[in-house]
Amino acid sequence: xxxxxxxxxxxxxxxxxxxxxxxxxxxxxxxxxxxxxxxxxxxxxxxxxxxxxxxxxxxxxxxxxxxxxxxxxxxxxxxxxxxxxxxxxxxxxxxxxxxxxxxxxxxxxxxxxxxxxxxxxxxxxxxxxxxxxxxxxxxxxxxxxxxxxxxxxxxxxxxxxxxxxxxxxxxxxxxxxxxxxxxxxxxxxxxxxxxxxxxxxxxxxxxxxxxxxxxxxxxxxxxxxxxxxxxxxxxxxxxxxxxxxxxxxxxxxxxxxxxxxxxxxxxxxxxxxxxxxxxxxxxxxxxxxxxxxxxxxxxxxxxxxxxxxxxxxxxxxxxxxxxxxxxxxxxxxxxxxxxxxxxxxxxxxxxxxxxxxxxxxxxxxxxxxxxxxxxxxxxxxxxxxxxxxxxxxxxxxxxxxxxxxxxxxxxxxxxxxxxxxxxxxxxxxxxxxxxxxxxxxxxxxxxxxxxxxxxxxxxxxxxxxxxxxxxxxxxxxxxxxxxxxxxxxxxxxxxxxxxxxxxxxxxxxxxxxxxxxxxxxxxxxxxxxxxxxxxxxxxxxxxxxxxxxxxxxxxxxxxxxxxxxxxxxxxxxxxxxxxxxxxxxxxxxxxxxxxxxxxxxxxxxxxxxxxxxxxxxxxxxxxxxxxxxxxxxxxxxxxxxxxxxxxxxxxxxxxxxxxxxxxxxxxxxxxxxxxxxxxxxxxxxxxxxxxxxxxxxxxxxxxx
Numbered sequence: 001x002x003x004x005x006x007x008x009x010x011x012x013x014x015x016x017x018x019x020x021x022x023x024x025x026x027x028x029x030x031x032x033x034x035x036x037x038x039x040x041x042x043x044x045x046x047x048x049x050x051x052x053x054x055x056x057x058x059x060x061x062x063x064x065x066x067x068x069x070x071x072x073x074x075x076x077x078x079x080x081x082x083x084x085x086x087x088x089x090x091x092x093x094x095x096x097x098x099x100x101x102x103x104x105x106x107x108x109x110x111x112x113x114x115x116x117x118x119x120x121x122x123x124x125x126x127x128x129x130x131x132x133x134x135x136x137x138x139x140x141x142x143x144x145x146x147x148x149x150x151x152x153x154x155x156x157x158x159x160x161x162x163x164x165x166x167x168x169x170x171x172x173x174x175x176x177x178x179x180x181x182x183x184x185x186x187x188x189x190x191x192x193x194x195x196x197x198x199x200x201x202x203x204x205x206x207x208x209x210x211x212x213x214x215x216x217x218x219x220x221x222x223x224x225x226x227x228x229x230x231x232x233x234x235x236x237x238x239x240x241x242x243x244x245x246x247x248x249x250x251x252x253x254x255x256x257x258x259x260x261x262x263x264x265x266x267x268x269x270x271x272x273x274x275x276x277x278x279x280x281x282x283x284x285x286x287x288x289x290x291x292x293x294x295x296x297x298x299x300x301x302x303x304x305x306x307x308x309x310x311x312x313x314x315x316x317x318x319x320x321x322x323x324x325x326x327x328x329x330x331x332x333x334x335x336x337x338x339x340x341x342x343x344x345x346x347x348x349x350x351x352x353x354x355x356x357x358x359x360x361x362x363x364x365x366x367x368x369x370x371x372x373x374x375x376x377x378x379x380x381x382x383x384x385x386x387x388x389x390x391x392x393x394x395x396x397x398x399x400x401x402x403x404x405x406x407x408x409x410x411x412x413x414x415x416x417x418x419x420x421x422x423x424x425x426x427x428x429x430x431x432x433x434x435x436x437x438x439x440x441x442x443x444x445x446x447x448x449x450x451x452x453x454x455x456x457x458x459x460x461x462x463x464x465x466x467x468x469x470x471x472x473x474x475x476x477x478x479x480x481x482x483x484x485x486x487x488x489x490x491x492x493x494x495x496x497x498x499x500x501x502x503x504x505x506x507x508x509x510x511x512x513x514x515x516x517x518x519x520x521x522x523x524x525x526x527x528x529x530x531x532x533x534x535x536x537x538x539x540x541x542x543x544x545x546x547x548x549x550x551x552x553x554x555x556x557x558x559x560x561x562x563x564x565x566x567x568x569x570x571x572x573x574x575x576x577x578x579x580x581x582x583x584x585x586x587x588x589x590x591x592x593x594x595x596x597x598x599x600x601x602x603x604x605x606x607x608x609x610x611x612x613x614x615x616x617x618x619x620x621x622x623x624x625x626x627x628x629x630x631x632x633x634x635x636x637x638x639x640x641x642x643x644x645x646x647x648x649x650x651x652x653x654x655x656x657x658x659x660x661x662x663x664x665x666x667x668x669x670x671x672x673x674x675x676x677x678x679x680x681x682x683x684x685x686x687x688x689x690x691x692x693x694x695x696x697x698x699x700x701x702x703x704x
Contacts, residue, residue: 044108046195057097057121060113076248089670108439114196125164129157131181147213155198162215188215223540253294264310272314352391356577368537383423399462446491469505492681540568570618639667640675647699
C-alpha cells in the first residue's frame with residue numbers, strides 16, 4: 001500500500017510537552033489517532049500509531065525533560081552526567097521491544113518517555129543522516145539514485161527507512177559510507193522514532209509518509225566494500241565480521257587507555273591487518289575525551305602506541321582455547337590499574353546536616369522488635385521522598401517509591417498510613433508478581449529482580465521498601481545460611497547500583513538482651529554483612545520515666561499528660577560513612593484520613609512525630625535501658641528509682657534528710673549512696689561550710 005499523504009512538517013510542543021506534528025493530508029493512517037492530525041499528540045499516542053499502522057516494535061527511551069537520564073547505569077553511561085539526553089533506552093530493549101498495546105499503555109502512563117524502534121524486530125534498515133544533504137551528496141558523488149521511501153525528520157538530518165533485505169547482517173555502523181556523515185542502523189540496532197523530542201526541543205516527525213522501499217543494492221555494496229570507517233570490518237576471507245568489543249559513543253577520561261587496548265585486542269583477534277587497524281584506531285581516538293572535559297590531553301601517538309603494543313605482543317586470531325560464552329572454556333582475568341579508574345563520591349538518599357543515614361545505590365536495613373514503628377518510619381521516609389523534602393541528593397526532586405509487603409493490609413493500613421504521613425500517592429507503587437496464568441503473588445528475591453528493574457526505571461523510583469525482608473527471599477533458600485542469603489541479597493545490591501535506587505529491608509530482631517544490636521538481627525549474619533547501613537527502632541524509657549513508674553514510692557505522682565509509648569530511632573551500622581552517633585526520640589499518633597461508607601466508620605492512619613534529638617547513639621541507649629531494668633530487680637536499682645523520684649522538684653535537699661527519708665522508705669544508707677554514685681552528675685552535690693561537715697543533693701535535668 002502506498003501512503004498518499006504529502007510531507008509532514010516538524011512538530012512544535014505544547015505547554016505540557018506533548019508532541020504536536022503539523023501538516024495536512026494525514027489520511028487513514030491517523031484516523032484512529034485523531035490527535036495526530038490535530039497537532040495534539042502525546043508520545044503514548046505516537047507509540048500506538050507506530051505499532052498499529054506500521055507494526056513497528058517500540059520501547060520507551062529517555063526523555064530530555066526528566067531530571068536524570070532514564071537510561072540505566074553502565075560502564076559507558078552515567079545517568080547523572082549523560083550528555084546525550086533523549087536517546088538512551090529506559091528498558092532492556094533488545095528483548096523488551098514490543099507491539100503489545102498493554103505494554104505501551106504501561107510504559108507511557110507515567111513519566112514522559114521518548115520512543116525507540118527496534119530495527120531487527122521491525123525488519124528495518126535505516127540510513128541515519130547526521131548532517132542535512134549528506135546522503136544526497138553521496139548519491140551525487142557516486143551517481144546512484146535514492147529510492148522514495150518512508151522518511152523521518154530528526155534534529156540534525158533525516159532517517160531513511162528501508163525494508164532490510166539482509167536480515168540485520170550489516171549491523172550498526174558509524175561513518176558507514178566513508179567520509180560522509182552517514183550511519184546505518186539494522187539488526188540489533190534502534191532509532192529514535194517520530195513523536196520523540198530531541199534535547200534541543202526539536203520533535204522527530206514524519207517527513208515523507210510513504211511505503212518503505214527495499215534497501216538499495218548500492219548501499220549494500222558500499223558498506224561491504226569499504227568498511228574503513230565502520231564498527232564492522234572485512235574479514236580476510238571476504239565476509240563481514242562484527243568486532244567483539246563495541247566502542248562507546250564517548251570514551252571517558254580515565255578509561256581511554258584501557259578502552260583502546262580492548263579495542264585493539266578485539267581487532268587483533270579478528271586478524272584485521274595493521275594498516276586497517278591503524279586507520280580504525282585513529283577513528284576511535286577521536287572519541288576520546290580531551291580537555292577541558294578530561295584532566296589531561298591524550299595524544300594520538302599514545303593511542304597508536306597502544307595498538308602497536310597489542311599487535312607486537314599477540315599473534316593474529318583468537319588465543320588457543322578461547323570459547324565465547326562457554327563457561328567450560330578458557331577464562332581470563334581482566335586487570336585494571338586504579339590509575340585508570342575514576343573515583344566517585346558516595347551519594348546519600350538521606351543526609352542531614354552532615355549526618356549520613358541512608359546511602360543510594362545500596363541496601364539498608366531497618367531493624368527492631370515488633371510494635372516499635374518500623375513500618376511507620378518507612379512510610380515517614382517514603383512520604384518525604386515523594387514530596388522531595390527528605391534532606392539528601394534528591395531534596396527538591398520528588399521521586400517514586402515502591403513498597404513490597406506481606407504483613408500489612410494495603411487498604412486498611414498502608415494507604416491510610418501514607419496518607420497521614422502526607423505522601424504523594426501518585427508516586428507510591430504497590431508491586432506484586434503476576435505469573436503466566438494471571439495469578440498475583442508476592443515478589444520473590446532474587447527471581448523477580450529483572451522485572452523490578454523495569455519498574456524502577458520506568459517510574460523514576462528512588463526507594464524500594466521490602467517489608468519484611470526475609471519473607472521475600474525464595475523459599476528454597478535458607479535464610480539462616482550465609483551462602484544462601486548472599487545468593488538472594490547480593491543481586492539486590494547490584495540492582496541498587498545499576499538503578500541508583502536505595503533499598504530498605506525491614507528486619508525483625510530476636511528477644512536477646514545480650515551483646516551488640518547487630519547480633520540480634522534474625523537470620524544469617526550475612527544479612528548484616530550485605531546491607532551497607534542499619535537503622536534501629538526501639539522502645540525508649542528514660543531513667544526519669546523509670547522513677548515515676550515506681551508506684552511504691554510515696555513520691556510517685558501520675559503525669560499531667562496522658563501516657564503514650566515513646567520510641568528511639570538511630571543508626572547502628574554505616575559502611576559508607578561515619579556512624580551517626582545521635583538518635584531521635586519519636587512517638588506515633590493517629591489521624592482520620594477518610595470515611596468508609598460501607599462500614600460507616602472513620603478511616604484512621606498512623607503517622608510519626610519526632611520529639612527531640614538525643615546525643616547518645618541508639619545502641620548505647622538500648623543497652624543502658626536493659627542494664628537499668630536488670631538493676632531495678634536489685635536493692636540498688638530500687639534505691640536509684642526512689643532517689644530520682646524523691647529529689648524531683650525539690651531543689652537542694654540536705655544529705656542527712658535524704659538518708660533519713662530513704663531509711664523510712666526501706667532503703668539503707670549504703671543503698672542510697674550507691675544509687676547517688678550510679679546517677680553520677682545527675683545528682684549535684686554542694687558541700688556546706690558547717691561543722692560537722694554536711695552537704696546538699698540536687699537532681700539536675702538530663703542532658704539533651
